[in-house]
Amino acid sequence: MEFPKDLKYTKEHEWVREEGSVVVVGITDYAQDSLGDVVYVELPQEGGSVTKDEPFGVVESVKAVSDLYSPVTGNVVEVNDAIIDSPEVINDDPYGDAWMIKVELSNAEELNDLLSAEEYQKYIEEEK
Amino acid sequence: MEKRGFTCIPHTDEEIARMCGVVGIASVDELLNVLPGELRLTRPLRLPEALSEQEVGSLLRDMSRRNTSTDDCSCFLGAGAYNHYIPSAVDHIISRSEFYTAYTPYQPEISQGTLQSIFEYQTFICQLTGMEVSNASLYDGASAVAEAVLMAGRITGKNHVLLSSTLHPEYRETALTYLEGGGVSSRVLPYCPGKGTTMIQAVEECKDDIACLVVQHPNFFGSLEEIEALSRAVHDKGGLLIVAVAEPLSLGILKPPGELGCDIVVGEGQSFGSPLSFGGPYLGFMATRERYLRQMPGRIVGQTVDRNGKRAFCLTLATREQHIRRARATSNICTNQGLSALACTVYLALLGKKGLMELSRLNIAKAAYLKKRLLDVKEISAAFTSPCFNEFVIKVDGDPEGFLEELLEHGIVGGLSLGRFYPELDRHILVTATEMNTKEEIDRYGEVAEGLFARSIEETRR
Numbered sequence: 001m002e003f004p005k006d007l008k009y010t011k012e013h014e015w016v017r018e019e020g021s022v023v024v025v026g027i028t029d030y031a032q033d034s035l036g037d038v039v040y041v042e043l044p045q046e047g048g049s050v051t052k053d054e055p056f057g058v059v060e061s062v063k064a065v066s067d068l069y070s071p072v073t074g075n076v077v078e079v080n081d082a083i084i085d086s087p088e089v090i091n092d093d094p095y096g097d098a099w100m101i102k103v104e105l106s107n108a109e110e111l112n113d114l115l116s117a118e119e120y121q122k123y124i125e126e127e128k
Numbered sequence: 129m130e131k132r133g134f135t136c137i138p139h140t141d142e143e144i145a146r147m148c149g150v151v152g153i154a155s156v157d158e159l160l161n162v163l164p165g166e167l168r169l170t171r172p173l174r175l176p177e178a179l180s181e182q183e184v185g186s187l188l189r190d191m192s193r194r195n196t197s198t199d200d201c202s203c204f205l206g207a208g209a210y211n212h213y214i215p216s217a218v219d220h221i222i223s224r225s226e227f228y229t230a231y232t233p234y235q236p237e238i239s240q241g242t243l244q245s246i247f248e249y250q251t252f253i254c255q256l257t258g259m260e261v262s263n264a265s266l267y268d269g270a271s272a273v274a275e276a277v278l279m280a281g282r283i284t285g286k287n288h289v290l291l292s293s294t295l296h297p298e299y300r301e302t303a304l305t306y307l308e309g310g311g312v313s314s315r316v317l318p319y320c321p322g323k324g325t326t327m328i329q330a331v332e333e334c335k336d337d338i339a340c341l342v343v344q345h346p347n348f349f350g351s352l353e354e355i356e357a358l359s360r361a362v363h364d365k366g367g368l369l370i371v372a373v374a375e376p377l378s379l380g381i382l383k384p385p386g387e388l389g390c391d392i393v394v395g396e397g398q399s400f401g402s403p404l405s406f407g408g409p410y411l412g413f414m415a416t417r418e419r420y421l422r423q424m425p426g427r428i429v430g431q432t433v434d435r436n437g438k439r440a441f442c443l444t445l446a447t448r449e450q451h452i453r454r455a456r457a458t459s460n461i462c463t464n465q466g467l468s469a470l471a472c473t474v475y476l477a478l479l480g481k482k483g484l485m486e487l488s489r490l491n492i493a494k495a496a497y498l499k500k501r502l503l504d505v506k507e508i509s510a511a512f513t514s515p516c517f518n519e520f521v522i523k524v525d526g527d528p529e530g531f532l533e534e535l536l537e538h539g540i541v542g543g544l545s546l547g548r549f550y551p552e553l554d555r556h557i558l559v560t561a562t563e564m565n566t567k568e569e570i571d572r573y574g575e576v577a578e579g580l581f582a583r584s585i586e587e588t589r590r
Contacts, residue, residue: 040422055456060422065447067456 002029004095008111009120012069015095016114019102022077023111026099027059027068027090030124035061038090043068043100046079050103052110057100059090068100072110078102198404201539202569204498206519206560207348208269208296208374209407210399213563214475218401221474222467234427236442243441246429246464249473256379257393258386259415263426264464265472266412269396270299273342273372274306275425275459276394276414280340280368281312282423282458288336289314290367292326294347296374297549303342317341324351324512324521331361338367340392345371345385346378348549349558350495350519351512359389368392375399376413378517380488392416401475402468411468422448425459487563491518494561494570501574502559507581511556519560521546521553526584528557531577538576540569 003009008016013031017024032038040060050056050070057068079101083089090098105111115123139147148155160168179187203211222228226241236243246264253262266272277289289307291300293316300316307314317330326343341362345353359369371385373395385393397411398404416424422445430444450457479487495518502508502522511521524531528545535542543559550556561570 042422060447063447065453 001033002095003117003121005117007095007117008071008114009117010069010071010114011123012071014069014071016071016111017099018111022102022104023072023074024099025071025101025103027094028120029094032091032094032098035059035066036063037061038087041083041087041090041100043079043084044076046076048076050074050076050101059087070103071114072103072105072107074103074106076101077104196536196541198541198564201536201541202565202573203541204543204559204561204565204573205541206350206375206562207544207558208298208396209404209410210375210377210518210560211404211562211564212377212399214401214403215478217478218471218474222470227470228467234443236440240441242466242470243429243443245470245473246466247431247441248477249469250429252473252476253413253415256376256384257373257415258384259393260386260418261421261424261428262413262415263424263428265397265466265469266394266414266426266461267465268408268410268412269372269374269394269398270296270302270412271306272394272396272412272414273299273370274303275412275461276370276372276392277303277340277342278306278459279392279416279420279423279425280370281310283420284339284367286337286339286367287312288338290317290331290334290338290341290362291315292317292319292341292343292347292353293550294319294324294326294349294351294353295342295344295372296348299344299372299374312339319349322512323514324349325353325514326358328354328357328361331358331365334365338362338365340368340370342370342372344374345382346375346517346519348374349512349514349521350516350560351514352382352516355385355388355390363389370394375517375519377484377488377491380484381492382517386415391420397468397472401471409465409468411465411472421445423458425461427462427464488517490563491561494518494563494565495520497567498559498561498565498570498573501570502577505574505577505581508577511553518562519558521556521558523555524557525555525581528555531580532557534580535573535576540573540576542573542577
């Protein structure tokens with residue numbers, strides 16, 4: 001299982017990548033592995049807003065439907081429509097092609113609350 | 129554990145005494161000591177003496193004789209509940225104990241028969257409505273409309289709802305009750321006084337972003353709505369078109385709403401194999417486009433294969449239901465109207481495609497003849513110009529309530545006086561004809577009406 005060092009993580013199993021003025025959000029390798037085959041994903045509209053720790057979408061596997069919690073607050077500037085049509089990408093490439101939304105941050109300080117790769121890895125070890 | 133054959137038999141005095149001993153009280157009455165003495169009833173309840181089974185049977189028979197049944201009169205009343213013939217095979221099949229006594233038997237390993245019947249029901253509903261997916265059924269037409277409105281809110285994220293005034297007034301009331309407290313605003317759209325159909329202009333002029341428009345088709349007046357034009361108008365406003373069908377037999381002859389641009393079709397399935405029966409249990413149905421599947425309330429039965437590769441059925445998409453998703457479930461509907469849905473499935477299977485079409489045509493013909501016969505009466509005129517299925521509105525010279533009461537004395541249930549729901553239609557009666565009305569009955573309605581008007585003119589002269 002991979003935990004790229006350049007990403008930040010949440011206890012709800014989302015990852016965040018900083019790309020200039022925006023951040024990219026997706027779900028972790030651990031999340032996709034626990035969910036099993038993903039069959040459906042629901043994402044917010046481009047131009048909408050997301051709030052830290054509030055649900056911004058839904059991911060559905062053959063086992064369960066789970067909420068996606070936003071790691072940050074801000075405006076959604078881009079949505080990955082490709083994964084809506086082929087949600088299986090979430091299982092294949094969680095940190096790459098399966099990015100979900102790009103968010104323009106309202107408060108960059110929120111990033112400080114996120115976990116590092118080591119912290120996240122330690123957290124899920126404890127959870128197991 | 130002690131084996132007991134009759135768990136419904138109440139506790140014996142010894143058992144009660146033993147339980148009281150365990151919790152440390154002298155009698156069960158002591159449990160009620162928390163209630164202040166002055167609030168407690170000290171005398172026995174004023175109830176009649178207990179009756180024997182024989183006496184109860186005779187009492188209930190006497191009471192039921194005070195009712196009028198559609199078997200004993202000519203019924204021209206519809207308005208959301210329709211008097212249709214139910215082939216006796218329907219009751220025989222649904223009364224089989226495997227179907228009749230089972231409560232929500234959804235486990236695939238023991239319920240392939242029930243699940244297959246629900247799957248077939250969904251297939252029928254999709255075929256009739258022209259939609260891609262159907263749920264396993266809902267409670268009745270009114271609550272299905274309410275659920276569709278909530279669903280449109282989930283899909284569009286908007287909270288303004290348009291309801292046509294030609295939607296069954298009780299469906300409207302039910303939808304508004306469901307919406308209460310949900311931060312949703314609603315508007316009732318007027319109808320064209322001439323045509324008796326929803327005023328399309330009112331949709332076009334609507335300034336707000338709307339979640340949906342609900343229209344009934346054929347509408348409460350029996351008139352056929354202009355669904356395609358309404359669909360364009362509501363889609364221009366970013367909302368969904370919900371079509372409610374109170375008389376699903378009309379789907380045997382009308383173009384399916386799904387082909388007319390509608391997004392959600394809901395309705396009342398009573399016409400298909402359920403008796404009038406004082407208004408219930410009835411059957412709500414709901415169908416929609418595949419892209420809205422995950423926002424649809426209720427259960428869905430899907431077809432799959434078992435581990436030996438054989439066709440099998442099971443509940444599908446249950447991951448969005450209440451028992452799994454709790455507060456964030458799609459809806460709090462987690463059952464269906466099993467027996468009525470089964471009756472519907474059996475009824476439609478018995479009629480078949482051809483039979484259903486023939487029956488629809490027969491209803492149109494009966495209603496057309498009734499209309500012709502009633503309009504021959506000088507004091508009766510047609511209220512609206514739109515084409516209709518098996519129901520239409522007439523206007524009478526005189527008090528409709530009195531007219532209907534006098535008809536009843538002649539064994540004719542003449543229809544529904546509309547003033548109660550539409551104050552401006554205080555001379556109007558909604559009348560219905562189905563395959564149950566013979567030509568003789570229809571002629572008699574006309575003759576009795578003529579007689580009543582002639583008599584009232586005579587009385588006025590005197």
